[in-house]
Amino acid sequence: MTTVLPAPAPRTAPPSAARIAVRRVGLELKLFFRERQQVVFSFAYPVIMLVIFAAVLGGDERPGDVPFTQYFLAGIAATGIMLTSFQALGTAIATERENGQLERLQVLGTPPVAYFAGKAGQVLVTTAAQLALLLPLARYGYDVPMPADLDHWLTFAWVAVLGALAGTVLGVAVSALPGSAASVTTGISAFAIVLQFFSGVFFGFTELPSWMQQAAAIFPLKWLTQGMRSAFLPEEAAAFEVAGGWEHGRTALVLAAWVIIGAVVCVRTFRWRRSEG
Amino acid sequence: MQLRGLVKRYGDRAVVDGLDLEVARGEVFALLGPNGAGKTTTIEILEGVRKRDGGDVRVLGVDPASAGRDWRARVGVVSQGSGAAQELSVREILDHFSGYHATPRPTAELIAAVGLEEKAGTRVGRLSGGQRRRLEVALGVQGRPELVFLDEPTTGMDPVARRQFWELIRGLRAEGATVLLTTHYLDEAAELSDRVGVIADGRLVEVAPPDELGAELRRLATVRWSEDGAVREVRTATPGVVLRDLLATSVTGDLPGLTVTRPSLEDVYLSLVGAPSTVCTDSEGDPR
Numbered sequence: 243m244t245t246v247l248p249a250p251a252p253r254t255a256p257p258s259a260a261r262i263a264v265r266r267v268g269l270e271l272k273l274f275f276r277e278r279q280q281v282v283f284s285f286a287y288p289v290i291m292l293v294i295f296a297a298v299l300g301g302d303e304r305p306g307d308v309p310f311t312q313y314f315l316a317g318i319a320a321t322g323i324m325l326t327s328f329q330a331l332g333t334a335i336a337t338e339r340e341n342g343q344l345e346r347l348q349v350l351g352t353p354p355v356a357y358f359a360g361k362a363g364q365v366l367v368t369t370a371a372q373l374a375l376l377l378p379l380a381r382y383g384y385d386v387p388m389p390a391d392l393d394h395w396l397t398f399a400w401v402a403v404l405g406a407l408a409g410t411v412l413g414v415a416v417s418a419l420p421g422s423a424a425s426v427t428t429g430i431s432a433f434a435i436v437l438q439f440f441s442g443v444f445f446g447f448t449e450l451p452s453w454m455q456q457a458a459a460i461f462p463l464k465w466l467t468q469g470m471r472s473a474f475l476p477e478e479a480a481a482f483e484v485a486g487g488w489e490h491g492r493t494a495l496v497l498a499a500w501v502i503i504g505a506v507v508c509v510r511t512f513r514w515r516r517s518e519g
Numbered sequence: 520m521q522l523r524g525l526v527k528r529y530g531d532r533a534v535v536d537g538l539d540l541e542v543a544r545g546e547v548f549a550l551l552g553p554n555g556a557g558k559t560t561t562i563e564i565l566e567g568v569r570k571r572d573g574g575d576v577r578v579l580g581v582d583p584a585s586a587g588r589d590w591r592a593r594v595g596v597v598s599q600g601s602g603a604a605q606e607l608s609v610r611e612i613l614d615h616f617s618g619y620h621a622t623p624r625p626t627a628e629l630i631a632a633v634g635l636e637e638k639a640g641t642r643v644g645r646l647s648g649g650q651r652r653r654l655e656v657a658l659g660v661q662g663r664p665e666l667v668f669l670d671e672p673t674t675g676m677d678p679v680a681r682r683q684f685w686e687l688i689r690g691l692r693a694e695g696a697t698v699l700l701t702t703h704y705l706d707e708a709a710e711l712s713d714r715v716g717v718i719a720d721g722r723l724v725e726v727a728p729p730d731e732l733g734a735e736l737r738r739l740a741t742v743r744w745s746e747d748g749a750v751r752e753v754r755t756a757t758p759g760v761v762l763r764d765l766l767a768t769s770v771t772g773d774l775p776g777l778t779v780t781r782p783s784l785e786d787v788y789l790s791l792v793g794a795p796s797t798v799c800t801d802s803e804g805d806p807r
Contacts (some may be wrong), residue, residue, distance in 0.1 A: 254621035256592040265618040269607075276606040342602035346658070348568060349598065350619045351591030515568070 259353040266360025267367075274364055284330060284368060288322035288376050295444070296384050304446055305482040308475055311384045315376075316470035317443035322372050323402060324463050327365045327409025328416070329434050335361070335417035336426040339516060348514035355509055362410045369406045389473045397490070401469030404497035408462035411504030418513060437463050448484055455484060462500050465493045520565065520666070520697065526573035527560050527721075534560045536721035538574070542714075544665075547688065547698040549708035549729075552718035553792055558701040559599060561718070562670050565699065566596050579666060592621065595664030597655050597672050605644035609635050609654055612643065613661065620662035629657040632690070634683045648675035656684060660691065667691060669700040673707060685710055705784050719792040733787030745776035 275281055295318075296311045304313040338344050347357060380386040389395045416433070419426050440458040442450060447468070450458075458464035471479065472488035480488050520542040527535040535557040542548045550558050563569035564576060567583030567590075576582060581590050603612050610626060617623035630639050633653040638646060643654065652675050659667060673681045688711050691698055702708055708715045709729040716726045725732060740758040744751055744765070755761045758779050765774055782790070 253589075253592060256588055256621050257618060262619060265615060269604075269615050272611075273604055273606055342598075342600045343604060345568070345598060345600070346603065346616075349566060349591065349594075349596035350616065350662075351588040352619065353588070 256351065259356040259359075262352060262356040263359035263363070266356060267363030270360045270364035271367055274368060280330065284322075284326050285372055285375055287325055288318045288372065289379055291318050291321070292376065292380060292384070300384070304479075305448065306476070306479040308479050309386075311380070312386045312474060313446070313471070314444075315380045315384075315386050316474045317441075317467050319373060319376060319402075319474075320405065320441075320463060320467040320470045321438055321443050322376060323369050323405045323466060324409050324434060324437075326369045326372055327406045328413045329430055330368075331361055331365065331410055331413030332416040332430045333423070333427045335414060336419075336423040339417065339514070340423040344514040354512045358410070358414060358505065358508065361414070362407060365406050365410050366403065369402065373402065386474070390476070394473050397469065398473035401466060401473060401493065401497075404494065404501065405462060405466035405469070408466070408497045408500035408504070411501055411508060412462065414508045414512070415504060418511070437461055440464070441467050443467055446482075448482060459496075462497055465496045469493045469497075520579070520699070521577045522561075522565075522574065523576075524574040525561065525564065525571060525576060527557070527564060527569070528572050534721050535564070535571075538718070538721065538723055540716060540723060540726070542697060542699060544697055545692070545695050546714065547692050547712045548700070549712035549715045550699065550701040550718055551703075551705065551708050551715055551788060552701075556718045556792070557721040558718055559670055562668050562699065562701055563598075566594070566598070566668050567591075568598075592662060593665045595659040595662060595667040597659035597667070597669040599670045599674075603643045603651075603654065603658075606642060608640050608642050609646070610639045612654065613657060616658055616661060622663055623661050624663060629661060632660075632683075632687050633657045634680060649677055649680055652676055653680060653684070656687065660687070663694075664696060666697045667699070669698065671701055671703065673702065673704065681707070705788055709784055717788060717791045724791050729784065732784065733782070733791055736787050736790055737782055740779055740781045743776070743778045743780070744774040750776070 292311075292315065295314050299310045299314075302310040304310055335344075344357075377388065381388055389398050416430055417426065419429060421429070437458070438444065440450070440454050441447070441461065441464040442455075442458070443463070447455065447458075447464070455464075468483065468489065471483075472490065472493075480486070483489070485492075520540070522538055522540040525535050525538040525540075526533060534555075538557070538561060550561065552558050560569065564571045565578055565583055567578075567586050570584060576584070578586070579590060579593055583590070607615070609630065613626040613629055617626060630636055633656055635650060635653055635657070638650055643651065646654065652672060656669070656672055659669065673684055676684065685707070688698060688700075698711075700711070712729060714726060715729050715732055716723050717732070718724070727734065738756045739754050740756075742753045742755060742758050742761050742765070753761055762779070766772065
């Protein structure tokens with residue numbers, strides 16, 4: 243009964259983190275689209291905001307003779323990205339941690355980086371889908387001009403991707419806040435709303451008090467919004483930015499710093515369980 | 520698997536208090552004990568998902584607190600509460616997680632082994648508690664682990680599912696896997712395990728093969744008979760001698776209402792963990 247059996251043959255190494263990451267992207271997408279509420283909210287929110295604000299303030303103009311809807315599209319595109327990345331992820335991860343789904347991943351020895359990559363992949367796909375819904379509506383419903391040329395489209399693309407990844411990192415980080423998944427969700431929503439006002443999504447950023455501008459400059463949304471303006475607004479509008487220009491270099495730097503530093507911090511501090519004591 | 524002087528405290532309270540245990544390769548070991556005795560804490564420390572406050576632990580030759588992926592690949596875990604995404608079907612979940620193992624068991628084989636054939640296409644959210652446990656068990660053994668931890672695996676399972684689970688464990692044993700399980704069910708421990716460890720207040724109070732558990736306690740038989748309308752009772756290690764003497768002194772040569780009982784496994788267990796034992800009167804000696 244307790245005789246010692248010969249040790250089994252050496253085992254093949256488990257699949258690489260990259261292969262698991264690819265599997266996870268597929269799974270995360272499947273799960274995302276099966277949660278109807280989340281799909282509707284993520285996709286409808288920016289669209290509804292655009293419709294409401296265009297109806298209320300559609301006739302206004304922003305500094306530099308930019309029609310309000312054009313100015314606002316940049317902000318709402320940025321908000322949408324934060325919604326599908328930061329907000330959706332922070333909530334989802336807190337829930338998965340609470341109901342034990344992450345425990346399963348832990349005991350399977352899943353590399354945290356594969357889990358993050360799965361989330362990031364899902365965020366990029368859903369963000370793309372969301373923007374693919376929002377932009378045609380703005381273009382054909384409200385005559386908002388799209389990015390002027392390939393250069394502007396490229397700006398739009400790198401800003402969107404970096405913004406979504408920065409939001410992903412921020413989402414992973416906030417999911418670790420103490421409290422139940424429900425309270426984390428509430429905290430995230432409150433933070434997101436405040437951040438939207440601070441970052442110049444609804445109002446012109448230059449109209450905000452400077453302490454608000456400075457607070458916003460720490461977080462990715464301000465830079466994401468500014469980057470989106472640089473893609474959607476005419477060049478002359480750059481003069482009305484706080485810095486008097488689009489600050490592409492600084493935008494890329496801040497967003498990339500969030501992604502890289504945030505990812506390192508998240509990998510090192512990530513917890514599969516609420517308490518590991 | 521070796522534990523020496525394992526200690527785990529929550530605040531001032533030691534949940535595991537100097538626990539020693541050794542489980543050999545290929546052995547099926549059952550940890551038995553009441554709620555709060557420290558079973559889950561112990562098994563979680565062995566799984567490497569909970570930190571310990573003291574003692575030395577080696578699982579497959581490695582300290583689980585610092586074990587890496589290769590170690591995890593050799594270990595299967597069925598924990599009490601681990602969840603699966605509600606929106607996925609049984610088959611989808613097993614197919615997905617098969618990608619985490621080098622040589623996973625085929626999904627169809629797993630589904631059959633835990634008896635979920637009819638639920639393979641059902642989403643987890645619509646499974647009963649017992650069916651979810653079965654899925655957990657399937658996930659725990661998917662990667663052909665050398666060592667399997669099962670924390671109350673059959674809770675919520677119906678009798679048919681439990682029997683099926685027992686078969687699965689016997690299959691694992693036949694393949695040479697080591698199994699450590701916790702359970703509330705004595706018959707399960709007796710049925711499956713080579714040895715049983717009874718845990719109470721964070722310590723192992725006895726470790727023995729199931730039919731030798733509580734050998735001391737079990738040697739004491741209770742001889743009971745009626746005399747002058749009253750029930751008389753003697754606890755003895757030598758019931759034969761007692762009977763001989765009784766019969767010799769009996770006027771009629773008969774002893775009305777005579778029973779000789781030995782404590783059942785359940786009685787032994789209850790006295791080991793310090794709970795009030797119910798006196799058994801319905802068996803003629805041999806424990807289950």
